[in-house]
Amino acid sequence: MQITITVNGAEVTRDVEPRLLLVHFIRDHLGLTGTHWGCDTSQCGTCVLWLDGQPVKSCTVLAAMADGHEVRTVEDLEVDGRLDPVQQGFMEEHGLQCGFCTPGMMMTTRWLLDHDPDPDEATIREAISGQLCRCTGYENIVRAVRWAAEHPAVDQPEQEVEA
């Protein structure tokens, strides 16, 4: 079947099998390998991307179900060589070691900060509770999210940051 999905702002059209999972469509058909593919059972959360503005586990969505919808992946965080504060935060606070869980963590974090610009630790831990990290012990990830909260992008208007 033919599907058309808006991925990171650009429409893409491909022929796919109805059984194809969204994570494989993104990685194998579009070559956007920033979204990682992990446990296959909606546990680990490394495949989290945004579907119509909401973080979802893309291993548990058929590509066909995203036909006509909007997807945002981790590749969309950086704009013209400028990293998103979330990406900078993960660098500054050593929020990753192996990096496997990082794309899902960052997409969840971006959504969290868009909706709650100043989250406390409990809120952060709840927000990332759908993602597993086996290296950092989460401490540095929580610090990375806090770093991003304290360093909103400089060229964003104040009211947008507050919204």
Add this chain to the structure above:
Amino acid sequence: MQTPAPVDYARATSVEHALQLLEQLGPESRLIAGGHSLLPMMRLRLARPECVVDINDLTDLDYIRLEADELRIGALTRHSAVLGSPVVGEHYAILHDAESRIADPPVRNRGTVGGSFCQADPAEDLSAVGSALKATVVLRSSQGERTVPAREFHAGPYETVLGDAEMLTEVRIPIRPGAGSAYDKVKRRAGDWAIAAAGAYVVLRGGEVADCGIGLTAVGAPHFCAPEAEAYLVGKPPTEEHVAEAARLAAEACNPRADQRGPAEYKRHLAGELTRRVLLRSVDRAQGRA
């Protein structure tokens, strides 16, 4: 790598269209909404439908509203919407308690209320909530609409009374002014299914329990409820002793099975202890103390 077996895909544009597709495609077709139960089962080849009918466009089934003294929740309402709804919290804290313990935020963004009921997983949280609250579910087919009590909706593990070309469209919960309610769950780790969980509501009048409901999941409680314990408690003051006896009766009526989440006796202990806690919390909430 776990990939579903080859499957056809159809997208419904309305409830009528979805029912029409189910009739055309036959009993080996399945509705898919959030997909967070069906797709894992398809990947594990525990389910192998010939066609999935995508109902995510039926946004007219995505609502939470008060109508006719009932809290009405559309089948396509996402778990995150229930959790975020002030109307839900105002009337039934049990739903916020339960939703905050279901899976994790990205899963709750996708999974639906109707899907949870229809999956009929024996460890499903919302099934216990529906039984505790004596909810009814609305089922629609081309023949029309019928309502079924939540306590009669599940026919067994992964089985419901839904016909082949019938779909659940709404969950209705009676509003009980002054009711207190609560849910609690013990699980192995964040986001996991329950080892055991219990939910309750209590309505007090003149210092006595005028009405109550108790729901349990993952512990083999028939129809996810504990009617003997409810009958015991009604008409009595909600003292610690009476609540403890009701909890004991609820645990006794369970039939837990030993599995990787624990031995049967441990689960029975949890069933009793969690019932005790949620009853006491419901009483506190009914009295405005929590």
